[in-house]
Amino acid sequence: MAIEERKLKEKLQRYNAILDAAEKIMKASGVYNLNMDLVAKETELAKGTLYLYFKSKEEILAALSIKSRNLLLTHFEKSTLNIDNPIEQLKAIAFASFNFFKKYPFYFELIAIYEVNNKLEETAEIQKSINKLINFVNGITIKAKEKGLLNIDLDPIQYTFCLWGMLIGMSQLVKVRGAVMEDYLGFTEKDIINTFMIQLEMGMKK
Amino acid sequence: MAIEERKLKEKLQRYNAILDAAEKIMKASGVYNLNMDLVAKETELAKGTLYLYFKSKEEILAALSIKSRNLLLTHFEKSTLNIDNPIEQLKAIAFASFNFFKKYPFYFELIAIYEVNNKLEETAEIQKSINKLINFVNGITIKAKEKGLLNIDLDPIQYTFCLWGMLIGMSQLVKVRGAVMEDYLGFTEKDIINTFMIQLEMGMKK
Amino acid sequence: MAIEERKLKEKLQRYNAILDAAEKIMKASGVYNLNMDLVAKETELAKGTLYLYFKSKEEILAALSIKSRNLLLTHFEKSTLNIDNPIEQLKAIAFASFNFFKKYPFYFELIAIYEVNNKLEETAEIQKSINKLINFVNGITIKAKEKGLLNIDLDPIQYTFCLWGMLIGMSQLVKVRGAVMEDYLGFTEKDIINTFMIQLEMGMKK
Amino acid sequence: MAIEERKLKEKLQRYNAILDAAEKIMKASGVYNLNMDLVAKETELAKGTLYLYFKSKEEILAALSIKSRNLLLTHFEKSTLNIDNPIEQLKAIAFASFNFFKKYPFYFELIAIYEVNNKLEETAEIQKSINKLINFVNGITIKAKEKGLLNIDLDPIQYTFCLWGMLIGMSQLVKVRGAVMEDYLGFTEKDIINTFMIQLEMGMKK
DNA sequence: CATGAATGAGACTTCATTCAT
DNA sequence: TATGAATGAAGTCTCATTCAT
Numbered sequence: 001m002a003i004e005e006r007k008l009k010e011k012l013q014r015y016n017a018i019l020d021a022a023e024k025i026m027k028a029s030g031v032y033n034l035n036m037d038l039v040a041k042e043t044e045l046a047k048g049t050l051y052l053y054f055k056s057k058e059e060i061l062a063a064l065s066i067k068s069r070n071l072l073l074t075h076f077e078k079s080t081l082n083i084d085n086p087i088e089q090l091k092a093i094a095f096a097s098f099n100f101f102k103k104y105p106f107y108f109e110l111i112a113i114y115e116v117n118n119k120l121e122e123t124a125e126i127q128k129s130i131n132k133l134i135n136f137v138n139g140i141t142i143k144a145k146e147k148g149l150l151n152i153d154l155d156p157i158q159y160t161f162c163l164w165g166m167l168i169g170m171s172q173l174v175k176v177r178g179a180v181m182e183d184y185l186g187f188t189e190k191d192i193i194n195t196f197m198i199q200l201e202m203g204m205k206k
Numbered sequence: 207m208a209i210e211e212r213k214l215k216e217k218l219q220r221y222n223a224i225l226d227a228a229e230k231i232m233k234a235s236g237v238y239n240l241n242m243d244l245v246a247k248e249t250e251l252a253k254g255t256l257y258l259y260f261k262s263k264e265e266i267l268a269a270l271s272i273k274s275r276n277l278l279l280t281h282f283e284k285s286t287l288n289i290d291n292p293i294e295q296l297k298a299i300a301f302a303s304f305n306f307f308k309k310y311p312f313y314f315e316l317i318a319i320y321e322v323n324n325k326l327e328e329t330a331e332i333q334k335s336i337n338k339l340i341n342f343v344n345g346i347t348i349k350a351k352e353k354g355l356l357n358i359d360l361d362p363i364q365y366t367f368c369l370w371g372m373l374i375g376m377s378q379l380v381k382v383r384g385a386v387m388e389d390y391l392g393f394t395e396k397d398i399i400n401t402f403m404i405q406l407e408m409g410m411k412k
Numbered sequence: 413m414a415i416e417e418r419k420l421k422e423k424l425q426r427y428n429a430i431l432d433a434a435e436k437i438m439k440a441s442g443v444y445n446l447n448m449d450l451v452a453k454e455t456e457l458a459k460g461t462l463y464l465y466f467k468s469k470e471e472i473l474a475a476l477s478i479k480s481r482n483l484l485l486t487h488f489e490k491s492t493l494n495i496d497n498p499i500e501q502l503k504a505i506a507f508a509s510f511n512f513f514k515k516y517p518f519y520f521e522l523i524a525i526y527e528v529n530n531k532l533e534e535t536a537e538i539q540k541s542i543n544k545l546i547n548f549v550n551g552i553t554i555k556a557k558e559k560g561l562l563n564i565d566l567d568p569i570q571y572t573f574c575l576w577g578m579l580i581g582m583s584q585l586v587k588v589r590g591a592v593m594e595d596y597l598g599f600t601e602k603d604i605i606n607t608f609m610i611q612l613e614m615g616m617k618k
Numbered sequence: 619m620a621i622e623e624r625k626l627k628e629k630l631q632r633y634n635a636i637l638d639a640a641e642k643i644m645k646a647s648g649v650y651n652l653n654m655d656l657v658a659k660e661t662e663l664a665k666g667t668l669y670l671y672f673k674s675k676e677e678i679l680a681a682l683s684i685k686s687r688n689l690l691l692t693h694f695e696k697s698t699l700n701i702d703n704p705i706e707q708l709k710a711i712a713f714a715s716f717n718f719f720k721k722y723p724f725y726f727e728l729i730a731i732y733e734v735n736n737k738l739e740e741t742a743e744i745q746k747s748i749n750k751l752i753n754f755v756n757g758i759t760i761k762a763k764e765k766g767l768l769n770i771d772l773d774p775i776q777y778t779f780c781l782w783g784m785l786i787g788m789s790q791l792v793k794v795r796g797a798v799m800e801d802y803l804g805f806t807e808k809d810i811i812n813t814f815m816i817q818l819e820m821g822m823k824k
Numbered sequence: 825c826a827t828g829a830a831t832g833a834g835a836c837t838t839c840a841t842t843c844a845t
Numbered sequence: 846t847a848t849g850a851a852t853g854a855a856g857t858c859t860c861a862t863t864c865a866t
Contacts (some may be wrong), residue, residue: 035839046848048842057840110321115382127386151408158393158401161379165402169375173367176321187364195364196371202357203409209866241856252831257858341832447860458827460863469861529793539798549695563820568803570813573791577814580788585779588733599776607776614769615821621845629850653835664852669837 015053017043019067022060023106031109034061062126065114068107069129075100076136086144087205093137094167094200098193101171108171115168134160144204151206157203170196220397221259222236225273228266229312236313240267254364268332271320275335276315281306282342292350293411299343300373307377314377339407340366357412365410376402378401427465428497429455431479434472443521446473461503474538477526480519481541483505487512488548498556505549506579506612510605513583520583527580546572563618571616582608633671635661636672637685640678645724652679657811680744686725687747693718694754703763705823711755712785712818716811719789725787733786752778764821769824777822788814 021042032193036057040047054060079096080089101108114122114130141156141163150159170193178189227248232240243261246253260266285302286295307314320326320336322412328336347362347369356362384395433454438446448469452459466472491508492501506617513520526542553568553575562568582605590601639660644652654675658665672678698707698713719726732738732748740748756778762768768777788811796807 036841037839040849047840048229048849049847051841052846080383115378151375151404153404154401155393155397157391158398161383161387161398162376162402162405165379166372166376167375169373170368172321172373173371177367177410181367185363187361190271191361192364192367194359196368198357198359199365199368199406201409202411203405205408213829220829242858243856251855253861254832255830258829263857389830448862451861452828459861460828461826463862464825527790563816565816566813567805570810571817573795573799573810574788574796574814574817577788577791578784579787580790581785582780582783584733584786585783588762589779593779597775599773603773604776604779607772608780610769610771611777611780611821612817613821614823615817615819617820623852632850654837655835664854665836666838667851670850729852819841 011053014043014045014049018045018053019063020049023064026110027106029094031061031106031113032170040139053161057110058121061110061113062123065110066125066129068104068110069103069133072097072100072111073133073136076133080140085149086140087149087201089138089140090144090163090204091197091201093140094163094197097167097171098174101175103199105175108175112168112172134164136162150205151204154204166200180200212349215298220249220251220255224251224256224259224380225267225270229270230317232270237267237312237319246263264326267316267326268329269317271316272331274310274316277310277313278317279342280340282339286346291355292346292353293355293407295346296343296350296369296410297403297407299346300403301399303373303377304380307381308395311381312397314381318374318378320400340370343369354410357410360410372402372406423465426455426457426461430457430462430465431475435476438476438522439518443473443518443525454539470533473522473525474535477522478538478541480516480522481545483516483519484509484512484523485545485548488545492552497561497563497614498552498559501552501573502556502616503609503613505552506575506609507514507605509579509583510586513587516602517587524580524584546576549575561618563616568615578608578612615617632661632663632667636663636668636671637678637682641682641724644682644727649679649724650725659708675737679728679738680741683728684743684747686722686728687751689722689725690715690718690729691751691754694751698758703767704758704765705767706817707758708755708762708781708822709815709819710783711758712815713811715785715789716792719793720807723793726793730786730790752782755781767824769822772822784814784818 018039021039022034024064025038025042032059036050039050039060043050050060054063075096076093079092083089083092114126138157138160141150141160144150145154145156152155174189174192181192182188214287224245227245228240231244231248232287240263242256245256245266249256260269281302282299285298289295290299320328320332344366347356347366350356351360351362356365380395380398387398388394430451432471433451434446437450437454446469448459448462451462451472455462462590466475487508488505491504492528495504526538550569550572553562553572557566557568558561562571586601586604593604636657639657640652643656643660652675654665654668656720657668657678661668672681693714694711697710700708701710733743756775759768759774759778759781763772763774768774792807792810797809800806
């Protein structure tokens with residue numbers, strides 16, 4: 001079955017090549033400027049071939065969005081690795097978010113787009129990737145609760161969602177209004193993130 | 207000058223008719239599906255006529271977005287009217303946001319779109335409407351600080367922006383994930399808003 | 413009848429104001445960018461009013477074109493005033509053309525457009541203004557012939573037309589290719605005009 | 619590779635079909651009335667398909683303009699083939715121009731449009747086609763100079779440009795004023811061309 | 825006479841998707 | 846599987862001219 005294996009491998013390579021191309025294009029010209037002609041040119045595949053690997057343009061977006069979330073998850077994991085205190089872990093996650101979104105604005109867009117634009121259909125797979133993120137964070141929140149470190153009035157799963165919502169919101173704020181804040185209001189991205197972190201810590205602690 | 211007056215009035219009516227039509231269309235098929243043909247059909251005006259009132263499609267969006275922000279501002283104002291304590295006022299504003307966005311999801315989208323999509327140009331007028339909102343909230347935050355009610359580590363203007371970011375983020379969360387939460391996780395929008403409010407209050411207080 | 417007189421005068425003033433406005437606009441943004449909205453704004457008249465003075469946009473163009481030709485005619489007249497020899501007069505006319513077109517590129521365009529674009533209808537009045545020019549030149553050509561100064565094989569009226577054709581062609585050449593000639597070929601507008609004049613003189617003399 | 623070959627051939631055929639259609643349309647309704655809807659209808663292709671072959675409407679115009687110039691060049695070449703004397707060759711070229719422009723008034727328009735309308739961008743390829751024409755003529759002018767047949771005061775390259783300018787101007791004249799001359803002035807196109815040729819010969823000879 | 829709001833036919837271009845080979 | 850030519854609906858915007866007041 002070596003032949004089949006090789007074929008499978010080749011298929012996977014193509015699949016990834018398409019994703020890479022789409023990513024490269026979007027990084028260069030923005031998420032909204034992706035189009036299938038560009039992907040075809042970049043991959044040196046025929047346009048029709050793209051549709052053998054992805055049912056639609058939207059599916060490419062979805063795949064990249066999932067990839068982004070998985071990447072974010074690994075960042076979350078790394079950031080909490082050497083920390084014991086769940087509260088500190090949650091704070092580390094918040095920091096990791098901001099760093100991630102600052103470092104990879106493009107991945108942020110791909111994650112946020114599904115939190116915003118309800119024109120895009122959320123498939124089961126996207127849901128799954130979201131859930132993985134939420135579950136990871138929620139595991140920590142639950143631990144915090146169990147250890148009595150979390151404000152007693154906060155329900156873990158609900159708080160986890162709050163955290164996610166706040167992080168997305170704050171990241172957008174920094175992204176869209178960051179320049180204005182620095183230019184006209186005299187404080188930096190770091191400052192506002194710091195301010196947010198203070199209120200976050202105060203808000204979650206017992 | 208009765209004639210001139212009447213003409214002016216008629217012009218304003220047309221202007222509003224166009225906005226109303228655009229609003230109706232977007233409510234029905236989403237903010238991203240607005241197009242000038244539809245507006246023309248809905249208003250029963252010629253396409254060219256639309257361009258006498260708005261220089262571009264984007265200008266229609268901008269006008270509605272400003273309208274939305276102004277409306278939100280009046281909700282903020284009303285919600286704080288009979289409250290003395292600035293902290294309670296800030297909480298009232300948070301509640302007002304959620305209510306507003308629940309009641310007018312469409313207006314929320316029109317506000318949020320400029321906080322998200324950096325393809326849309328922000329004109330001076332849009333900026334102004336944003337500033338009006340921010341300034342209103344900031345006035346209260348400052349008062350809270352002056353009265354020693356705000357956490358001493360929080361800078362008022364920075365905290366105001368944080369609040370705005372969190373509110374937008376939480377509103378999106380509720381909007382996009384509300385159904386999932388209710389269907390699969392066993393808590394309601396109200397619950398999560400409540401959870402958020404708890405952490406908010408704890409986070410901002412001294 | 414003082415009232416009627418004044419009204420007539422006012423009408424003429426409006427008529428000229430429209431032409432002036434059109435001229436100003438075209439000078440600023442090119443012959444092809446004239447549009448009635450711009451003219452209305454510049455004259456501070458209503459768009460409908462323009463149509464009381466000119467049947468169409470094309471008629472404005474025609475009027476200005478006639479004006480241009482009349483102006484060119486006066487330049488021809490002046491240039492020949494103090495010259496006796498008809499041959500020298502014809503040369504003076506050629507020089508006057510180049511100078512005029514260099515000084516008023518806009519008027520040149522308005523004249524040339526009717527020599528080129530057969531989409532534009534030539535009214536009787538335009539014809540008349542052309543004829544005035546041709547006749548003026550032709551008068552000189554005839555004199556040259558009578559005095560035995562013109563090449564015997566050249567028919568005056570035919571030669572006059574040739575002259576007109578060559579002058580328009582050479583002016584266009586200088587206008588369109590002038591920059592290229594100076595930048596890449598090492599000779600100036602003056603040079604090529606000079607070369608043309610040499611061949612012109614040799615070609616017409618006995 | 620027969621398949622690839624055939625495909626290439628078909629592509630070329632489509633390309634030419636589009637050009638032919640554009641040509642037909644322009645012949646019928648004028649150069650300025652070309653539009654993509656008409657081309658689509660005439661070729662029985664979808665509008666989008668046209669854009670697979672030409673990036674824009676202007677590119678169709680450019681392609682036809684180049685084609686016209688190349689065709690004119692072959693006429694120049696043929697017309698000089700059996701002539702030794704460079705002066706006679708230049709005269710032959712002038713005649714060839716008039717014949718060509720009489721025979722293909724449409725091609726003339728496509729050439730002249732770039733000599734007149736500075737709204738159209740001249741691409742490198744258009745420049746090249748112009749240069750080919752100029753160079754061909756200039757080669758002969760130089761030869762004439764070398765053989766001492768050209769008026770000693772005329773610089774070859776400058777004279778070549780003059781010739782081009784005069785020919786375009788005269789062709790326009792004949793085209794636009796031809797009818798008038800025949801109807802009211804009692805001489806024919808041939809007559810005036812003849813007159814021009816006389817002055818041309820006299821003007822260039824030593 | 826004057827107004828200026830309204831018209832609506834165009835015009836160009838883009839792009840996700842299909843399908844015959 | 847792979848190709849890539851073809852599709853055609855969709856979309857934004859312009860502007861000369863008209864006409865009711």
